[in-house]
Structure formats: structure tokens, C-alpha cells
Amino acid sequence: MSGLVTCAYCKNPTKRANGDGEHPIPEAIGSPIKNKEICQKCNDDANTLIDTKYIEDKFIDFIRRFAAAKNKKKKRLTYSEAALFDGEVKAHYGEGGIYFELTPDKMAELQTIFGHDEILPLKEVKFTDEEIIKKEHAKMLLGLTSKYLPDFIISKTADFLRNIIWGKQVVGEIPEHNLLIIREEISRDIQDEDLIKYIDEYGYHFFGYFTNDEGQLEIYLEIFGCFYAYIKTIEKNWDKDINKKMVINPYFKKTIIDGPWTF
Numbered sequence: 402m403s404g405l406v407t408c409a410y411c412k413n414p415t416k417r418a419n420g421d422g423e424h425p426i427p428e429a430i431g432s433p434i435k436n437k438e439i440c441q442k443c444n445d446d447a448n449t450l451i452d453t454k455y456i457e458d459k460f461i462d463f464i465r466r467f468a469a470a471k472n473k474k475k476k477r478l479t480y481s482e483a484a485l486f487d488g489e490v491k492a493h494y495g496e497g498g499i500y501f502e503l504t505p506d507k508m509a510e511l512q513t514i515f516g517h518d519e520i521l522p523l524k525e526v527k528f529t530d531e532e533i534i535k536k537e538h539a540k541m542l543l544g545l546t547s548k549y550l551p552d553f554i555i556s557k558t559a560d561f562l563r564n565i566i567w568g569k570q571v572v573g574e575i576p577e578h579n580l581l582i583i584r585e586e587i588s589r590d591i592q593d594e595d596l597i598k599y600i601d602e603y604g605y606h607f608f609g610y611f612t613n614d615e616g617q618l619e620i621y622l623e624i625f626g627c628f629y630a631y632i633k634t635i636e637k638n639w640d641k642d643i644n645k646k647m648v649i650n651p652y653f654k655k656t657i658i659d660g661p662w663t664f
């Protein structure tokens with residue numbers, strides 16, 4: 402036929418990209434995966450309206466600089482270099498994720514709002530633009546699932562994700578989902594070497610899906626071991642052997658596991 406494919410982000414017919422294609426997980430946070438079946442307009446819009454804003458988010462900027470996913474030189478900053486935001490915030494990595502320590506001024510300001518002690522869990526401090534992170538997660542889920550499972554593109558569940566991505570009103574049936582879960586456990590103050598170890602041990606990106614007993618596709622995402630998102634499809638007629646799991650090491654920009662999900 403014409404050799405056209407369906408763009409997962411807008412459902413319009415398009416040619417397969419000759420060049421780089423779209424990175425469902427931005428390259429700037431260390432993912433090598435490309436979807437070449439995204440039209441040029443969506444590729445450009447995803448870059449300017451979503452990826453660029455996402456990467457400028459203070460939290461994402463901190464963690465990608467620390468994980469050295471930012472540049473090809475793979476230079477890992479020290480904890481203190483990476484952790485300073487506008488001179489008023491320091492970040493602490495704990496087993497459960499990232500916590501912020503604040504300067505006295507910022508502390509006083511926030512204490513009037515939250516009434517907390519020295520270290521606040523990320524969840525309670527709005528340094529992160531949650532809306533842009535949700536959009537980015539929706540784009541990741543849609544772009545990755547569509548790449549490996551093209552049937553997903555025409556699903557109602559994909560329509561839902563497209564509406565989130567492009568900020569359109571969500572109409573129709575809403576799938577069970579959570580586009581932004583922030584890991585929270587007890588934090589501990591740690592040194593550079595510990596932080597490097599944390600990133601090396603836990604700071605991976607994860608993407609995977611499988612068909613559950615109800616016939617729904619369950620799709621999971623994890624970014625830097627800190628942010629999670631998932632969605633269960635409205636559709637309940639997926640083949641029961643659909644199953645994929647990928648782990649990406651952002652430091653080496655490399656997929657280190659690509660295989661079936663084991664239970």
C-alpha cells in the first residue's frame with residue numbers, strides 16, 4: 402500500500418521517520434528508545450510543549466544532572482553540585498527517594514504553610530510541576546506501548562492518553578490509571594558515594610506491560626526509581642500472552658533488560 406503508518410500521538414497517517422524519530426522517554430534523561438512512527442508535527446510539539454518543560458523541572462533537572470544523563474560526556478556531578486537549586490534548596494537521597502532540605506528563609510516560608518521540621522518529603526513541597534510530569538508520563542506510556550504493540554494506537558485507552566498529552570478535555574470512559582506516583586519512605590542523609598550507589602542500584606527507568614486475568618493490558622512505568630505511573634486499559638480483549646519488560650540504565654543510555662515479565 403502507501404507505506405504510511407498511524408502516528409500514535411494524533412492518529413493521522415504519516416511516513417516512517419528517516420531520522421531520529423521521537424524519544425518517548427526524553428533522550429535527555431538517558432533513554433535510547435525511539436519511536437519512528439510519530440509524525441513530524443507531533444514530534445516537534447512533543448519536544449516544545451512537553452519534553453523541554455519536563456527537563457527544566459527542578460527535580461528532573463537535579464536528578465538527570467546527578468545521573469549524568471544530560472550530556473554525552475557522561476560527567477557525573479557531585480552531590481553538592483547537583484543539589485543546589487537557586488541557593489535555597491538541597492536535595493537528599495534516601496532509600497525511599499528524594500527529600501529536600503531548605504534554607505532558613507525558605508523553611509520559614511514553608512513552615513507557615515506546612516508546619517514541618519528540617520526535611521520535607523518531596524510530596525509536600527511543590528517544586529515539581531506535576532501537570533507537566535503527568536503529561537510526560539502519558540506520552541511515555543503512549544509512545545512506548547504503541548511502538549511495541551501497534552494495536553494499542555486505536556484503543557480508547559490511547560485516546561485517553563492523547564487527550565492528557567495535548568491538554569484536551571477528557572471525554573468518554575476513563576481507564577483506571579495514576580500518572581504520577583512519587584516514592585516516599587523514610588529518608589536518610591547520605592554522602593556522594595552513597596548517592597552514586599543509589600543511582601547505580603535503583604536509578605533506572607522501567608517500562609513494562611502484561612495482560613491481566615480480566616484481559617486488560619496493565620502498563621507500568623518507573624523513572625529514575627522515583628516516579629511511577631500506570632494505566633489499565635478500558636479494553637479487555639488483549640491476548641493473554643502479551644508481556645514485556647524493559648529496564649534502561651540512564652547513565653549508559655542503554656537498555657539493559659528487554660524481555661518477558663516474570664511472575
Ligand SMILES: [Zn+2]
Nearest residue numbers: 408411440443
Ligand atoms: Zn502525529
